[in-house]
Amino acid sequence: MHHSRRRLAFAAVLSITTLLLFFTCIPTGLIVFPLGLAGSMATRAQFVPPRWAAMETNQAVLLPEWEKNATCVFNGGAPSSSPARALGLLPASGRRAYTCVVPEPARRGHGHELAAPFVAFSGSASIVAGRLTVERLKWNGSVVYESAVVDGGDVLVFAKGVNARRGVNRAAADVRCLYYYHHQGGDPDHSVVLASLPAITSAQQVFRCPPPPLPAPVEHSSRDICVTLVVAGEKPIPSLATYDAARYGSAMPPVRRLICACTIVRDIAKFLREWVVYHAAVGVDRFYIYDNGSEDGLTDQVRQLASVGFDISIKVWPWTKTQEAALSHGAAGHQDSCEWMMFIDVDEFVFSLDWVNSEKPSKSMLQLVRRKYLVRLSMVDRSLINSVHKFKLQPRFRGVTDK
Structure with missing residues (x-):
């Protein structure tokens, strides 16, 4: 690497x-x-x-x-x-x-x-200012910002402010997962709780939760079901996240590929084509791009690559300083579509050890910076804990490093 x-x-x-x-x-x-x-x-x-x-x-x-x-x-x-x-x-x-x-x-x-x-x-009726009340959440506080239903039905809840210190994770026993909805047009402070369940894992900004035991009542099926976390002795954390198991179950799973690549980027559109074309040539079958707020035509570049046959897609991920969480989302959310996944940046290129003695490119381009990881997704620990590209594995598995 x-x-x-x-x-x-x-x-x-x-x-x-x-x-x-x-x-x-x-x-x-x-x-x-x-x-x-x-x-x-x-x-x-x-x-x-x-x-x-x-x-x-x-x-x-x-x-x-x-x-x-x-x-x-x-x-x-x-x-x-x-x-x-x-x-x-x-x-x-x-x-x-x-x-x-x-x-x-x-x-x-x-x-x-x-x-x-x-x-x-464009073309809509005029909007009268003040017709809706607002709830304001501060990003520098605690907030649940995303969720994902993963293979097996578990729900990943992404939250900042709970495990605020690097390397120090609150025990899962201290965290509960709360599923609820609000009355349409009603007071947002009055919600209806559907389920309150103990968290399964707690690591970094990722919390694994069991799904609610019962589906949403039919009369509330048109409403979003919200999900948040409750830390022992504290109020529920303000949440943007929703739970929609039907949305995940209704889509046909993509064809499972052997090797996928996952990265999080911002404003790198002009470099993306070289990175994708190169790695597709050396064996990567599918690419997942987490977009962290790009304004340089990244979507157009991805469309162009897809139009000529590359298997590539964008995930919108606007959250500040959540790179590890984005990669956890990538690892957990694509186990049904990828057997192995490579986590690297767009200025990094995988090469075969057979090419080490090549004179082209020059030696200055082949300086080892640090190890990167190609991980079998089924072996990743349920906590999804990682240190930017390196995932903790389940206890019965170990990593292999080429010297």
Whole structure:
């Protein structure tokens, strides 16, 4: 495993001035502040409409990722707006995420009290500011931000702020998994609990939970079922995550491939083709790209590669400083589609030991930087604990290293 001559500045984090805005599984909005607002700097917002949002325009229009005919409308004293850019579909819920710059009039004098915007689409009716209340979540606090139903029915819940210290994980016995829904149009503080179950594992930002024992009641089937965590002695953690077992069970599984590659990227579109073409030539069958907020045409580049026969797809992953969690999502979520998975960056290229003595490329390009890992997904520990590319294995398995 070696670095190419082109060293990329890997940036799998969002800007410190990024401001995330979402609609949760209730018809309200929330704002996530990654690291706080910088008063003199531009600010961004991200928005996710629910599947059954109170604003009908959010259901009527599904924008392709490359279109920008949506607008974020802010109520900051005097109403103001900015263009909304579609990020794509979030992995668990399938809801579309949007990002937009928070204009100066909306930020001026409001600081952390900035209200969530509404999203208007071309041709939709005017939106009256203030018609919905908002719930604001701070990214620098505790928040459940994603979920995934994995093989066997277990639910992975991704949360920050629970295991806050690197290498120190709270015991799973101290964590419970809470499944619930809100009354449509009702008070978001009054929820209906469907199940409260003990967590199976707790490691880093990934918590494995058992599924709820019973399906959602028929009368609530049109609503999103939310999932969150409750740490012993504390209140439930604010959550963006949903649980939808039917969405995972209804899709036909892809053909299982021998070797897949998984990486998390931001703004590397111009380097992606070389990386994909090379690794496809040396035996990689499928590529999973976790997009950490790219603005350089990554989606178009992936479409071009797919159009000429490469098996490649994008996962929208806008969360700040969650590289290990993204790779855990990749390892757990693709066991039915990949036997082995390689976790490397886009400036790293696998090569055969038979090529070590080659004069082309030059020796300077073949300097060993550090080990990378090709892992058999069925052997990964259930906790999914990893140290960026290196996964802990189940007790009965061990790794093999070539010297």
